[in-house]
Amino acid sequence: MMSALRRSLPRIPSVWKPVRSQQTWTPIRHFSGSPIPRASWGFVGLGQMGYPMARNLRAKIPATDSMTIYDINESATSQFVEEANGAGAGASVTIAKSLQDVSRDSDTVITMLPQPKHVQAVYEEFIAGGLDNTTPRLFIDCSTIDVKTSLEVGSAIRVLGHDFVDAPVSGGVVGATAATLTFMLGASNAVVGKAQPILEKMGKRVIHMGEPGTGIVGKLANNYLLAMNNLATAEAMNFGIKLGLDAKTLASLINCSTGKCWPSEVNNPVPGVIEGAPSSRGYQGGFGVSLMAKDLKLAIAAAELADAKLVLAEPAQKLYEGAEAHDDCKGRDFSVVYKYLQVADK
Template sequence: MARVAFIGLGNMGGGMAANLAKAGNDVRAFDLSEAALAAAKTAGCLPVADAAAAVDGAEAIVTMLPAGRHVEQVYVDAVFPTASPSAVLIDCSTIDVATARALAEQAAAKGLLAVDAPVSGGIAAAAGGTLTFMVGGSDQAFDRARAFLEAMGKAVIHAGASGAGQVAKMCNNMILAATMTVTCEAFAMAEKLGLDPQVFYDISSKATGQSWSMTSYCPVPGVGPESPADRDYQGGFAAALMLKDLRLAMAAAEQAGASVPTGRRAAELYEAFVESGKGGDDFSGIIRALKAGELG
């Protein structure tokens, strides 16, 4: 049994921490939310008073926080001053590449192993322990982090050096956003032209238009496997979070001089969708705005 610090018990982190505890680890959990701490306790974790208390004596320190500035603050205030020299730092947040690399460099200067390990899979996968982890860091850091990540996911893939996990995550989600928007456009257009959504699904899911957005996460209720569309677009992956990932991708593309016109258009569409007050809806809910002609 290993002692694990888990900092950040939101929709994703709560399920992830629970799976680490389920795997037999001694999980010391911290979050600013009392409700999140109570849920973590029910799941077998030990709630603690602050991040430093979680980090103290931990063999692995897992963070799952909203943005790079939050990760940096926790690392500077609690992790770097308190972590055992033998601990491995595992940041599962989705943050900008520059911050991920800078924190890895600071960790290395202090003799600590660190990886960036953003996730793909959503809330259900976090709870079910079936996430995919895209991991950036040295071979040694990856080897130390791997067992802890495997307790939370179905796939743990070493993407390369520090920051590579964040690069993989933002590029993956740029594909996802663009694919979902055009899938929604196609379903909306097919319906306007008199084609039944189920018939269109039956055809396109077996033809060249097939994609994960269609066959695993169909944006039309009652069509394909169960998805957030069947729950009035609640749960799943919030549009505001998709927009966050797209903004990170656009900033990285600008810094790298990469041409991403389709990704940029997807970002513009999600910007408008979120600004309309739908940021809490699942990102596939953009189909309703497209059907209503609210996005052009």
């Protein structure tokens, strides 16, 4: 499927001209008065996920290294620098004035962005800045976007002599904070060894899914299943409770039976069933319902590329989008679909 998709990609704009292929990958090293080498790191996107990921990365790279950060939210970058300074020892952190500063000043660049359009725009800026092709760089995109955009961006970077991998994550804000994320890596065998040690500084597991683009496919397949499990759990709990069952008793039954799943056991959508779950905190925190609606849309688009039928996708997408648009549900954790089942009936 990947090879067929690559053949269908639009031709790369003329501004992205190929260069002679590089035989080896060597990080850019900067030297001061001492013989200690310094590697430079770039991180773009300090949102709910990106911020703790960047913080964990800084904590695990040598103090002799440097880190350049960028986000349109200036308060996030300022807070990051203040926190880094307060933490004492560690890599020095600089706020980039532009995206082009990040790509020019970094050996390795990590991006964590909300939407495909943001990824496209950021990498266009990187390329427009004139990437130095004498020393190959490594670009790691951890965003959850569509397969086609990821392949287009990756092709544009690689044709300039640099490496690009897709490495979306699973584990949410909790995993990002605790550095226990799972990364689904789409990369050629030659690049896996470069990317994996870096990702392990921000997470617990790195699963090489295959060639570029397959990391995105793995993430979307997982989130499609999660969306269905969450919705099915909400519906099962809803009708069981309405027919007189105690919520905790029903959840206990499900979690020792064949219906057990992550939404029933860890992120139960019924308030009061799981202490600390978003549903028990007014559906605050967690994985936003708008993000799940987005991921469902991306999964549907990915399935269409391979002519794979998703029977449950359309009704589920409508339900998540309905919850996202409802005043009592928007901006909440995706388990809020349980609440939406109540308010939508009124």
